[in-house]
Amino acid sequence: MIAITMACRLLKNPRRLITAEESVSSKVSVVIPVYNSAKYLRECIDSVLAQSFSDWEVVAVDDGSSDDSPAILDEYAAKDSRIKVxxxxxxxxxxxxxxxxxxxxxxxxLFVDSDDFLDKDALQVSYEEALCTGADVVITDHWIWKDGRPETEHRFFAKEFVFTDKKDVSSVQRMVLYKGYSPYPSASCSYMFSALWSKLIRREMLMKGMLRFSSSMKLYEDGLFALQVFHEAKVVAYKQVLTYHYRILPNSLCHINEDRLVEDCGKIAFHVKEFMSASGDIEILQDAYYARILFLLKKMALRGFFFKGSEKSFWTRYxxxxxxxxxxxxxxSIVAVPKLRLVGNEKKFCWLLKFRLNFLIALMYEIRARLLR
Structure with a gap:
C-alpha cells in the first residue's frame, strides 16, 4: 500500500482526493479529521498502530491546521504505508x-476524533462482531475523560443484541435523538450515542446511500449522519465492550454566544425535520425529535442564556x-411533554416548561452559573 500525502494548502491548485483505485482495500478504514490536535495526535495514531487487528488503513484529513499536526501526520505516513494523509x-x-x-x-x-484514542482490541472486537453477525453497524461502548479526572465507563445498552427487524433498528435510530428511547436502557448510558466513534459502519452501505455530512451544521452534524446510517442499515449489532477513550477538553465546555447557539440549534431542528420528511421516518421519530428539541432548550439555557460572564442583563436574556x-x-415540543420518554434532569426541566415556570428556570440557572467557579 502506498502512503500518499496531498498538499492542498495552495488554493490555486485544484484539490485531488485519493480514490479507491489508488489503494489496496483494507478491512477497516479509520477516518480521522485533524485540526490543531498536535497535543493529542500521537496518542491517537499510536492507539491505531497498537491494535491487535492489523488489517486497517488510516485516512487522516488535516483540515488546514496551523500547529504541528501536519508535520506529525506526514511523519507517521512516511513510516507506515497504511497511513494516508x-x-x-x-x-x-x-x-x-x-x-x-x-x-x-x-x-x-470507523470515525475517530483526533484528541481521543482506541483500546488495543477495538478494531478486532468490532470487526469480528460484524463478521459473525453480518451487521451493517456494530456499536460498542466507551470511557469518558473529563477535567483530568479518572475515566468513567459508559455502556449504551443494558444487554447485547443483533437487530434485523426494521422496527428494532428504528428503536436504535430514535436513541440517536434522545437516550430515553433506548430499547434496553442502561444506567450508565451517556448522551454520546449520536457520536460516530462508537460505530463501525459498512462502507458499501454509505456509498450506496450516498451519505455525506452536512457542512451547513456546526453542531450535531454527526447525529444527522447517524440518523441516515440507521435508516439505511438492515442489521445492527451491539457488543457490550469498552473500545473508545473519549476526552472532554476544557474548551469543549465553553459558553457560546446566545445568538450563535440559537442559530445552530435552529439548524439542527430544521435539518433533522427535513431528514424525517424525506426519509418517511416522521411517525417513527416524531416523539424522539421533540425530546431532542427540549434537550436543546436546556442546552441553550445553560450555555447560551444563563451563564456567568454574559454581557447582557438578566432581564434581557430572560x-x-x-x-x-x-x-x-x-x-x-413543550406541548408534547406528557407523552415523551424523558429521563434525568430533562424530566424536571421539561415539566417546569410545561407549567410555564420559565422565570423559575431562568433564576435557578442564573444562580447556578454565579455559584460556579
Missing amino acids: IHKANGGVSAARNDGLAAACGEYV RAYGKLLKSSPYAE
Missing part, C-alpha cells in the same frame, strides 16, 4: 470527514429566552 484548506469537520470517507477503501469505516420558547418547533 490529506492536507486541505480549512473547511470544517464535516468537509474533512467527507473527504476522508471519499478516500477510504476499507470494508468498514425575555429573549421566553420569546424562544414561544417559537416553533420549541412551543410544539
Whole structure:
C-alpha cells in the first residue's frame, strides 16, 4: 500500500482526493479529521498502530491546521504505508470527514476524533462482531475523560443484541435523538450515542446511500449522519465492550454566544425535520425529535442564556429566552411533554416548561452559573 500525502494548502491548485483505485482495500478504514490536535495526535495514531487487528488503513484529513499536526501526520505516513494523509484548506469537520470517507477503501469505516484514542482490541472486537453477525453497524461502548479526572465507563445498552427487524433498528435510530428511547436502557448510558466513534459502519452501505455530512451544521452534524446510517442499515449489532477513550477538553465546555447557539440549534431542528420528511421516518421519530428539541432548550439555557460572564442583563436574556420558547418547533415540543420518554434532569426541566415556570428556570440557572467557579 502506498502512503500518499496531498498538499492542498495552495488554493490555486485544484484539490485531488485519493480514490479507491489508488489503494489496496483494507478491512477497516479509520477516518480521522485533524485540526490543531498536535497535543493529542500521537496518542491517537499510536492507539491505531497498537491494535491487535492489523488489517486497517488510516485516512487522516488535516483540515488546514496551523500547529504541528501536519508535520506529525506526514511523519507517521512516511513510516507506515497504511497511513494516508490529506492536507486541505480549512473547511470544517464535516468537509474533512467527507473527504476522508471519499478516500477510504476499507470494508468498514470507523470515525475517530483526533484528541481521543482506541483500546488495543477495538478494531478486532468490532470487526469480528460484524463478521459473525453480518451487521451493517456494530456499536460498542466507551470511557469518558473529563477535567483530568479518572475515566468513567459508559455502556449504551443494558444487554447485547443483533437487530434485523426494521422496527428494532428504528428503536436504535430514535436513541440517536434522545437516550430515553433506548430499547434496553442502561444506567450508565451517556448522551454520546449520536457520536460516530462508537460505530463501525459498512462502507458499501454509505456509498450506496450516498451519505455525506452536512457542512451547513456546526453542531450535531454527526447525529444527522447517524440518523441516515440507521435508516439505511438492515442489521445492527451491539457488543457490550469498552473500545473508545473519549476526552472532554476544557474548551469543549465553553459558553457560546446566545445568538450563535440559537442559530445552530435552529439548524439542527430544521435539518433533522427535513431528514424525517424525506426519509418517511416522521411517525417513527416524531416523539424522539421533540425530546431532542427540549434537550436543546436546556442546552441553550445553560450555555447560551444563563451563564456567568454574559454581557447582557438578566432581564434581557430572560425575555429573549421566553420569546424562544414561544417559537416553533420549541412551543410544539413543550406541548408534547406528557407523552415523551424523558429521563434525568430533562424530566424536571421539561415539566417546569410545561407549567410555564420559565422565570423559575431562568433564576435557578442564573444562580447556578454565579455559584460556579
